[in-house]
Amino acid sequence: MIFPLVSWAAIYFVIWWITLFAILPFGMRSQFDAGEVIPGTEPSAPVRLRGWRIVGLTTLAATGVFLFVFWLLTQSHFTLDDVPFFPKFEQV
Template structure:
């Protein structure tokens, strides 16, 4: 799975396509299976995605000092390689599962 995510993250367009498709699948599942409105499903997914993005961002980040390559004029504690595309893909996978779980457990049919 990790190799697949790294492969997908090599291209901006592939990353964007995976994020859009996975998001659309998750929202359509909660709309059809749990009776949410489309706007409610999208809104709930948006909140979950952004919350989980900030939770996933620190995973695997190494500072420039830890790597041993501090660029002149930058903060030594700045990330050497943040891997933002990979984290966006992981966030999409996790938030899709959380959305389906949340819609299944909580009574959100009025949303």
């Protein structure tokens, strides 16, 4: 394998967080949209928190993206040297 296990875990962690922020706004109804603003709260706060649903959807989507990245880096013979704008580092 190209990367050690800890590196793959770190890559998955970063992908998971980016995916979380991409999925977070989908299906969210604010208190203002519902017309049920509770005094003392922000009108843009969600009416109902769907924490476990968001975590589940994020995990599914992040796993799919991670599997694609894993395949891309291990099976497709694609390397960072193939990226045209990435700087070339040479050993001295």
